[in-house]
Amino acid sequence: MATEATDLYWLDPQRRIDQAELAQMCTLSVAELEELVEYGGLVPMSGEGGAVRQFSATCVAPLREAVRLRGHYDLDLFTVSLLLGYLQRIGHLEHQLRTLQAHLPHPQHLPREGPTPWREPHA
């Protein structure tokens, strides 16, 4: 069983998702999603003035996680909106941390694999 290219969707900042689809992806009702927007936990990218609301695809992972925890701890929607805010913040900080770590020098315990100068450990 193989996947087709059309089966793949990147959940990237460039991709936008309609409100109804986001609700389905995160096992929420549209009314619950609207409540999360009202509480400020979820911010639409567009859709004011009667148009269909759209959200960044990057909110899918934290929202699914918040909904999972909602089920596990029997949380109300307001708590879910707070949780979502913190999960998004953690995701953002983790991304920043990964970026900063990439720019730090490697720890000096790489195995010696030859005379190449970029792997030469301190004696």
Next chain:
Amino acid sequence: MKYKDYYAALGVPRDADPEAIKKAYRKLARQHHPDVSKDAGAEARFKDVAEAYATLKDPEKRAAYDALGSRRGGEEFSPPPQWQRDFGGDAGFGDLDLADLLDALARGRGGRGRSQTVPLRGHDYETSVRLSLEDAHRGTTVNLDVQHEDGTRTLAVTVPAGVTDGQRLRLRGKGGPGRHGGPAGDIYLHIQLAPHPVFRTDGHDLMFDLALAPWEAALGAEVQVPTLDGAVLLTVPQGSQSGRKLRLRGRGLANGHGGRGDLYAMVRIDVPASLAPRERELFEELARESRFDPRATVAKEGGHGH
């Protein structure tokens, strides 16, 4: 059918009010949640308390459960004849679990018929895959084992070139099969890049440490450096400081749109740990002759009031 003592599972008396039940559940859920507890039996214990709470928080389910009376946990019992009529019909309860039965009863007297006709979406699955840098650069196929009702199936997922660490991918309709005409669920894939012995990633850019001898950094040099496509010659400008980034444009990871990120050599100046007599002589001569003071700025700034 085996009786389960849901009150004992939550550690509350049978007359506990809903608030006390919720409080007891949350405390135990927090204690045994698989995200928190590393105990071997934590997940099973979490499922037990979640099952107990799912019944006791729902007034209708709780009333049905209470109607069974107080029994010992694990005791065999026969559900009341009324349940048999409402749910089991002629088929009986078969291998049904107490929780499933209470679920079905709570869906309404006649819930049995409804559950057979309402389209139900299939389960979503979340999983992560760890790719090597080379696979992320060139694209690859990963095999995922997906649980279906008819057993485990292997799904070959083509991961295109250009993925980065932390990216998420949705495989629409590749999760659990839907029921009663409902759509299949999705698979959510979390991409992680395995640490590479040489390169670190920042999006599609790559970094590596370029160790230079003091004289290479001072005089400039041509050094061989690694890239994903093999070693290339890099010109190190004279006077390269430690921490300087030397960019090799377009030598990073493929970005999936025909382009590539950049590769950065991060200069680190190493000094010999021990010196041969002649090396020592030359360094001493350099020390005598050089007017370079690496702490000149610090000395100037720190000179006030000291």
